[in-house]
Amino acid sequence: MDSLAQYGSDSDGEGAGPSGPSGPGSGGAGSGGAARAHGAAAHAAAGSSALPPSKRTKIDLAPDVLTQDLETFAYVPAVTTTEVSFNVPFSDLSKPIQGPANPFVAPKAMVNRNTMTGFVEDHNMSEQTFNQLHRTFVNFGYTLDPDAERPDQFVGDDQRRAAKNGALAGEIKTAEKKKRKPKGDPSDIEGYAGPWAGYEGEQLELPERTADQETWVPEESDADAAGSGDGKKGSGSRGTERSIFHGKTERDYQGRTYMHVPNDAGVDLRGEPGSQECFLPKQLIHTWTGHTKGVNTIRYFPGSAHLLLSAGMDGMVKLWDVYHDRRCLRTFIGHNSGVRDVCFTNDGTKFLSASFDRWIKLWDTETGKCISRFTTKRVPYCVKFNPDEDKQNLFLAGCQDRKIYQFDVNTGEIVQEYDQHLGAVNTITFVDDNRRFVTTSDDKTIRAWEFGIPITIKYIAEPEMHSMPAVSLSNNRKWLACQSLDNQIVIYSARDRFRINRKKVFRGHLVAGYACQPNFSPDSRFVMSGDSEGKVWFWDWKTCKVVKKFKAHNGVVMSCEWHPHETSKVATCSWDGTIKFWD
Template identity: 50%
Template sequence: MAGSQRGAGRLPTGFAAETFISEHSFRQGRLALETGATSKKRKREAKGNAGILDGPDAYKGPWAKFDHERPDAAEDEEFGEDEEVEIVYEEDDIEEMPAPAPKKLAGTDYQDESIGERSEFVGSQEFDYQGRTYMHVPTDLDIKLTGDPGEAKNYIPKKLLHTYKYHTKSITQTRFFPDSGHLLLSASADSKIALWDVYHQRELLRTYSGHTKSVNDIDFTPDGTQFVSASYDRYMKLWDTETGKCLNKFTSGKTPHVVRVNPGSPHEFLAGMSDKKILQYDVRSGEMVQEYDHHLGPVNTITFCDENRRFVTTSDDKSLRAWEYGIPVPIKFIAEPYMFAMVRSAMHPSGKYIAFQSSDNQITVYSSSDRFRQNRKKSYRGHNVAGYAPDVAISPDGQFVSSGDSGGYVCFWDWKTCKMWHKIQASEAPVLSVQWHPRESSKVVTGDLNGVLKFWD
């Protein structure tokens, strides 16, 4: 051993005498054996040209390696620097070569687990007699799905129209096609996204596969031609609604909990992350362009307001923060001792209020104007959300507030009086997703913990 005495003893080749080797002598001897240069002074590489950054003549300065440290030093001595050496592998060698290590994403410790994205059209007819796909808004219905929405009055749904079944695990989010509502997009914990026909056959039209874990959230662009998905596999993906092609992938190495496309800038979206940050991405460049980092817990909701110039976020830190879009400093911070974490949100059609699903079994309301104060007169109670995060939705005319319930109910309240109007037993499992149809007067879709979607009228 280096730095210690070696004891005397008899060996098969003779007798070993006791001696002492210092640490320094041991290291020098070992180095000499490794390099084969006991009497030769170690040489460094050339320092290079200070004006060159890359290539063989690049500047190395005091960081130039010794000859024995260069991986190609031995080859240089044997073959000369300019000679190329061809290496031929036998078949047996190739089979035994180790598989390449999985790719790692730049700037993160997250290992790439993504699989190839794929989408399949599973409907009965992809094109109509004029060659149009399901993206075309149907005009052969009793209700007009194009043009201005008008002042239609909403009513509480009472009967079940249809049940959609495809997902095998919990429904995490549903979205109607913007403006017309003739298509329905659903995301599930089974890592799949599905597109459904709301009218005609009410069938499954297209499936989108590419996430490896539960899909947390989905959001359409304003024209509906694309949508963004966020998943526990730490990826956010941009999809083409019509072709099913994955157009882009985004990741920061952390889990996105909520994604929202900016209606005022459809090429940008915000993502609320598990590491307390809100990230702003540009889908054209694929780059993160802004980071909002003031929350103290995972971000749960993002709600655009004030004609999309501002947005409001809530987090597990039991606070509410308001931001100017593009400026990473909060303009309002609300954290009261009586506040609970707010897990879902919905903007009132008037644009003046935001309703939040609070973890203490109530829906609270905050103004979306300059003050962002809580409206103490508006509190909707009578449902149970403990342990879950049911969606909250407001009817297009602003008259009714609706929410899921852990007991399998869908609850409806009057916006003005805060009294519960009605409860529907929508499922035996907790109802997690509720959305009002943007055009129809009393159509509502619900999604439950078992993966079943139900369409009500």
């Protein structure tokens, strides 16, 4: 009873408040104290689940800063200093605590000389004076010396300075503006010059050109046409073609030449291309060297691919052995400029070579003899035989003058002209069972033609299209891989509609400005291409992802060819003058 009374008085006293224990609210206060006591006991039973009160961090909005001038402040950090509260000059940080000065610290005179682009000198020169001195040196080869103590010292070409009396660019008076000739009366058709009116006193002697000649090309002299044979200009144009056989004998003990398909290669060279699954090459197995300049393109021998034909910028075409000794078998000499493209006939007994000397020549692959010569007096960029067996005497040549010429080998005459492009023709590809062919040009368009009919049946031109200087046809003859100069390979259908396949775009390589030839693997699983950095890229056809790339050459990889009967052998050529064989 006493303990209960004591507990009640304590509770009343604790919760009575200002009114005291005998006030009217004493009963309520006592019950409130009991409730708080019960809550405290419950909190103690709950343990430490509640979070403790957080401490507030004091933030000093205006910390103390060093007000002393750093130029006059000498700070020598102690050895144990781990934090610096102000910016210390580098000279003070590198200053030794005791002993001589640091010999590795550059003096003040050399501070501005340690730059990536050269020396930096302190000068106070207005922009106008600098531009005047710069224009004088660029245009006349001399200018005032800004480091000279006297204002009349010059640097540069003294003879040109003496001829102009040391005048600066702004001090030389410009020549009087020439007066234009009158434009004439627009109603007079014959005498109206319009915006083409020249200047008084000028004399223009334009070369004569025929009515059907759109762009003037210098006529070839008789000496150049006949060829002097002295190895200078004119030799190799016509009549001086020859070939060199590199070997002991042209025939083996059975009387066979290198045209015979070898049977001891370990692979069926007469099989169907693409019948085996292809794999990516891993290592370099051979390097062919012989061209003195870059190699533009390479072509396998049709069918067996036991020979490799290469066209170089040195004006020579070389035939290489892919198996056995892998040496150069024959060199075809007949052009006095770089060879742009080569093309075999279906049986490989003949091939065409198109050169920058404006000549297209037909060669015998076995004997090395030049059979025929063709020219349009324009640079041919691509040549292509008609793949049909009954039309092996016809071939197409895409030239610089925006035309495609169709030649007949038997007569040597031009039998058809395809004139629709607005730029130089870069590629010719036969599609749709050789009834049609597709051409690309510098005018950033793709045109499809019926063979023998000079009318465009399909014209593809989009604002986002770029020039496509290299095109390859897949082995299943369904797709065209076009090397676009915006660093990507785009795919077009080779069927009737010739539509772009926007789901197939291959990116990653750099080819802007170069006609790097893309190619397909024989089973059409991979797409490959060289680039301007000397790398070879491989993409997966289904996913369009890069599956492999490696450094192949020191120059631009212009062409790459997958062996039709080998599962992982690839030949590449580059402007470094080499041809490499990978497996």
